[in-house]
Amino acid sequence: xxxxxxxIKSEYITLDNLLxxxxxxxxxxxxxxxxxxxxxxxxxxxxxxxxxxxxxxxxVSFAGFVLRVEAGEDES
Numbered sequence: 001x002x003x004x005x006x007x008i009k010s011e012y013i014t015l016d017n018l019l020x021x022x023x024x025x026x027x028x029x030x031x032x033x034x035x036x037x038x039x040x041x042x043x044x045x046x047x048x049x050x051x052x053x054x055x056x057x058x059x060v061s062f063a064g065f066v067l068r069v070e071a072g073e074d075e076s
Contacts, residue, residue, distance in 0.1 A: 001064050007072040012053040015040065015060070024065045034062065 016031040025031045035050040040062045056071035
């Protein structure tokens with residue numbers, strides 16, 4: 001599994017936006033579909049709510065990717 005660390009400036013990021021920001025999906029529509037299909041996990045639990053809030057410290061997994069969300073400055 002490939003681990004990607006995502007630094008966010010805000011208090012949280014929504015799950016669909018996180019997947020788009022990390023470039024593990026091609027579009028918001030694709031993000032919504034894979035979330036609805038139950039293919040995404042937050043901290044090991046399947047999530048089907050596309051606007052689910054993801055807080056720093058969370059770990060999101062999907063299709064061989066692990067996204068670690070951390071608080072801090074965006075490096076881009």
